[in-house]
Amino acid sequence: MARNDLQGSLDLLILKTLSQMGELHGYGIVLHIQRASDEQLSVEEGSLYPALHRMEQSGWIRSEWKLTDTNRKAKYYRMTAAGQKELRKAENSFEQLVKGVRAVLRYA
Amino acid sequence: MSTLRRITNLFHRSKLDQEIEAELHAHIEMRTADNIAAGMSPEDARRDALLRFGNRTVLKERVTAADAHMFFDSLWQDLCYGLRMLRKSPGFTAVAVLTLALGIGANTALFSVVNGVLLNPLPYPHPDKVVTVASWFPEGGEGSVSYPDLVDWIRDSHTFSSLAGYKSFQSFTWARQSNAERVSAVQASYNFFSTLGVAPTLGRDFTPAEDQLGAAPSVILSAPFWKSKFASSPDVIGKAMNLNGTDYTIVGVLPSNFYFCCRNINFSPGDVYVPLSATKNPLFSDRKIHPGIYGVARIKEGVTLAQARADMAAIAHNLAVTYPDADKDRGVAVTPVKQEMVQGIEPFLLVLLAAVGFVLLIACVNVANLLLARSTGRAREFTIRAALGASQGRVVRQLLTEGILLAICGGALGLLVAAWGTSAGLSILPSTLPRAGDVRMDPRVLLFTLIISIVAGILFGLAPALKTSHPDLHETLKEGGRGASGARYRTQGIFVVVEMALAVVLLVGAGLTIRTLVELWSVNPGFDPHNVLSFEVGFPSALAGANVSPEQLRADLLQVTDKIAAVPGVQAVSLMNGAVPMSEEDDLTFWIDGTPKPATENSMPDALWYSVGPDYLKVMKIPLLRGRFIGPQDSGTSPGVCVIDETFARKYFGNHDPVGKRLDFNLIYKQLEIVGVVAHAKQFGLDENASAPLQAQMYTSTLQLPDQLMQAFFSSSGFIVRTAGSPDAFAGAVRSAVHDFNSKTVFFEPDTMDHVIAQSLAARRFTMMLFGVFATLALVLSSIGIYGVISYIAGQRTHEIGIRIALGARRADVLKIVLGQGVRLAVIGVAIGLIAAAGLTRLMTSILYGVSTTDPLTFAAVAILLTLVALLACYIPARRAMCVDPMVALRYE
Secondary structure, eight states: OOOOSSHHHHHHHHHHHHHHHHHHHHHHHHHHHHTTTHHHHHHHHHHHHHHHHHHHTTSSSEEEEEEOSOOEEEEEEEOOHHHHHHHHHHHHHHHHHHHHHHHHHHOO | OOOHHHHHHHHHHHHHHHHHHHHHHHHHHHHHHHHHHHHHHHHHHHHHHHHHHHHHHHHHHHHHHHHHTHHHHHHHHHHHHHHHHHHHHHHHHHHHHHHHHHHHHHHHHHHHHIIIIIOOSSSSSSSEEEEEEEEEETTEEEEOOOOHHHHHHHHHHEEEEEEEEEEEEEEEEEEOOOOOOEEEEEEEEETHHHHHHHSSSEOOOOOGGGGGGTOEEEEOOOOOHHHHTTTTOOGGTTOOOEEEEEEEEEEOOOOTTOOBBBTTTOOOOEEEEESSSOOOOOGSSSSTTOSSSSEEEEOOTTTOOOHHHHHHHHHHHHHHHOOOOHTTEEEEEEEEEHHHHHHHTTTHHHHHHHHHHHHHHHHHHHHHHHHHHHHHHHHHHHHHHHHTTTHHHHHHHHHHHHHHHHHHHHHHHHHHHHHHHHEEEEESSSTTTTTGGGSOOOOOHHHHHHHHHHHHHHHHHHHHHHHHOOOHHHHHHHHTTTTOOOHHHHHHHHHHHHHHHHHHHHHHEEEEEEEHHHHHHTTTSSSSSTTTTEEEEEGGGGGGGGOOHHHHHHHHHHHHHHHHHTTTTTEEEEEEEEOOEEETTOEEOOOESSOOOOSSGSSSSSSEEEEOTTTHHHHHHHHEEEEEEEEOTTOOSSOEEEEHHHHHHHHHHHSOOOTHHHHHHHOOOOOEEEEEEOOOOSSOOOOOOTTTOOHHHEEEEESSSOOOHHHHHEEEEEEEEESOHHHHHHHHHHHHHHHOOOTEEEEEEEEHHHHHHHTTTTHHHHHHHHHHHHHHHHHHHHHHHHHHHHHHHHHTTTHHHHHHHTTTOHHHHHHHHHHHHHHHHHHHHHHHHHHHHHGGGGGGGGOSSOOOOOOHHHHHHHHHHHHHHHHHHHHHHHHHHHHHHHHHHTTOO
C-alpha cells in the first residue's frame, strides 16, 4: 500500500505519457496529461520537475536537449527499458489501489 | 539511483543548476506563448506561467535534493555528527587519537625505512638490470676476482652491455703545498660509472685509453670531497692532484647523489676514483691472487638474469679448464645489485615490520574497546534512531564514519610521531642501515599511512557497529539505558584476550632479542677489546713513489712504532695488517711442508692471515699457548716464522706439536716455520660459531714480508695500541707522535676496538631497541586496555555489587570477583599469546644467537610480567568496586 501514494501516481502518469508519446519535454507532458484526462487532471509544475529528475537518476527515463517545432531549446524525455518495467509495476499497483478504493466505497 | 551519478552530480552541481534553470525557462516560455495564443496579454501570460511554478529557487532545490539527500549530504551529516560527538567527549577523543597516533606513527616510521631501503628503486636508470659479478668459492661464497680473470670475463661475456671492475678501500697520500693528507680511493674500470648509469656532473667520465697500463694518470672526484676540499670550484677540471707522488689530472666530478654500496662484495665510496688498470700492481699479474677486485655489470636489454648467470657459468667453466691451477672449482656469482645491498638487513626489517603491525593491532583493539564502551552508553540513542526508522546500514555507516574520522586524526598526528621517530632512529645508527639516505616521507609513505588509518578505522569502528546494528529495541529501551547484557561483556572480554595475546608475542620477541644481545655481549671474543685504539699511518716514503728501498720502509715502520711506544700511557703497540678481528678479512693458502703440494690453488688449505708486530699479543691480550710469538729478532733478513692459533693446530696437526713444523706457500711467502701457538680470537663477530667457513688463523711479521711486496703494501700501515685509559683520550698524543716522526706522515681512521665490536652488533642492537620500544608500547596499551575494560565492567556492575554488599557480601569477596574477572581474561590471553609466540618466533631464527626461539626463561618472564601488570591494572577498578556504598549504588537507580 505504501507505494500507492500520490507520488506513485505522478510517476505512473509521466511514464504512461512517455510510453504513448515517445519523446516529450516537460511542458508537453503537462499538456498531454491535461488533454488526455479531459482536463480532469492538472500536473503541478512544481512537482513535475523533481519527479522527472528523480526518475532520470533512477534510470527510468533519459533526457536530451533538442529544438522544438518553434525552434526553442527544450529538454526531451524518453523512456528506458527500466522505465518500461517500472511502468508495468506502477500500472499493477494502481489497478490494485483502484480496486481497493472501489471496494471500500461499495461497502455498505 | 546510481551512487556514482549522484556523486558526479554533486560535483557538477552548478552545471546541474544551469540545466534546471534552462529547462524551467523553456517551460515558462512555452506556457507564456500558449497563453498569449489563448488571448492573454503578454504580462498576464508570463505572470500566469511563473505563478504555476511557485518559488523557483525552492523548486530548483527540490530537484537537486533528489541527489544530495541520498548520499553525500548524509555522509556530511555523519561527519558533522561524528565531529560533534568527538568534541563532546574530549577525554575519549584524546585517548583514542593518541593511542592511534602511536600505533600508526610507529608503523609509518618503520614503513618509511622499509620503503626507502627495500622498496624504492636505486637511483640508477633501469636499476633492475644492474648486477654485481664476483668470484664464487664453494667453501666461502662470494669473493674477489683476480685481475686476469676479470679481463677474461669482460672479453668473453655476451650477456652484459658492459662489465666493469672496481677495487675499493684504497687510499692515497695527497701531497699539498703545506701538508699531506689521506684520501680514500676506489680504483675502477673506465666504464664503472657508465655501467651504473651515472655521469659526472662536471667534466667527463674516464676514457678507455685512460684505463690502459701506463696511461697518463687521471682522477674523478666525489661530490662531497670536491665540496669540502675544492669549495665546489668549477675550475678544478684539468688541475693536478699529487697522489702518492704522482700527478693525477682531475677530469670529472661525480653527482652528489651518487650512491653505490654492497654488503658482501666490499665497496666503500671513495673521496676520489682512479682508473683500475692504469697503474702497475704486482697483485694484478697473478691469476691466483684475489686482490679485492669485484665486478659490476649491466645486463643487456632482453636478457634475463638466468641467461647472464648461465653465460658467466660457462666462462667460469672454461677458465677452470684452461687454468686449473687457479680457477678449478671456482664459479661466478651474478647478483642483482639491490639484493646485494639489502642482504642481511632484510630479515631484521621484516621482523620489525611484523612487530610494529602488532602494535597497531593492539592500538586498534584498545580504541575498539573504548568505542564499544561508549556505544553501550549510546545504545539508547541508536535504538531510538532505529525505532524512528533509521536503517541498520545507516547506523553502521555512521559508526564507521566516526571510526575512520578518529583514525585519520590519529594518522595525521601519527605522521608527526613518525617524522620525529624516523629522524631520531636514523641518527642513533646511521651507518648500519644501507641506503639510510633514501629513507624519507615520500608519497608512498603518506599513502601507506592513509590506508592503514582507514583500515584501522574500519577495524575498530566495525566492532561496535556490528554490535549496535542489531539492537533489540524492546530490551534496550526497557533496561533504562543500563544496557548491560552479558554478550557485550563477552566482546570486550575477547578484546582483552586478543590484546594480551598480541602483547605477549611482542614482549617475547623483544625478550629474545634482548637475551641475544646479552648473550653476545658476554661472549669472550678471544681478545680484550677495552682500551685498544686502532689507526692507520700513511708514510711519506710513499710520496716518492716506488723508489724507496724495502729496507727503508722496514726502518720507517720500526721508527714509527718506537715513537708511538714512547707516548706516555701507551702500554703496547703493534703493526696490524692483513686481517683485523671483527672488521677486515685476509687469508692465505698454504700446505704443510712434507705433504705433497695440492694440485690446484682451490684445493689448498686456507687460513686467516694476520700480519702483525712483536707486541700484538700484549695489545690484544691474546694468550700464548706454546712456543713463542713473533719477536724483534724476526727481521727482514732472518728466516721467516709464523705463529698459528689453536684451531689451526687442532685442525692440521691434531695431537702433534706444531712448533718447529713448516708451512709451504704458493703466494707471498715460500716457507715459514711455526714457532708458537696462540689462543683463537674471533674474526667474524661475536656470533661467530663453528660453522664459520674460515677458522684457522696464522700470524706473520709485517717486517718479514718479501721485499717486492713491501712497496705494494706500504703506502700505509695499520697500527694497534693498548692505552692506560680510554683510547680516545690518547688519539691526539699518538697523532703528534706520528707527526713527530715526520710531519708528512698522515694519521687516519682512528677507531677503538670496543666500537668495532659494537658496530658488529649494530643491526641487532637496532632491532632490540625498536623491539623494546614496540613491546613497551604494547605493554602500556594493553594494560590501559584491560584497565579500561575492567573498570567499565565494574562500573556497570555497581548496582549488582551494591546489592551483594547489602545482602552481606564481604568487601574482600567483591575484590575477588572483580579482580578474578580481569585475571581470568589476562591468563587466557597470556596462554594464547604464548602459543602464538612459540609459532611466530621461529621467523626470528636468523637474528637470534645463543637463545632458542622458545626460550623458557623469556616465555616465563613475559607471562609473569604481563599477568602482574594485568593484575595491577585490574586492582584499581576492583578497589573502587570494593568501596561501593550500597546505599549510594542503590539510590543511584
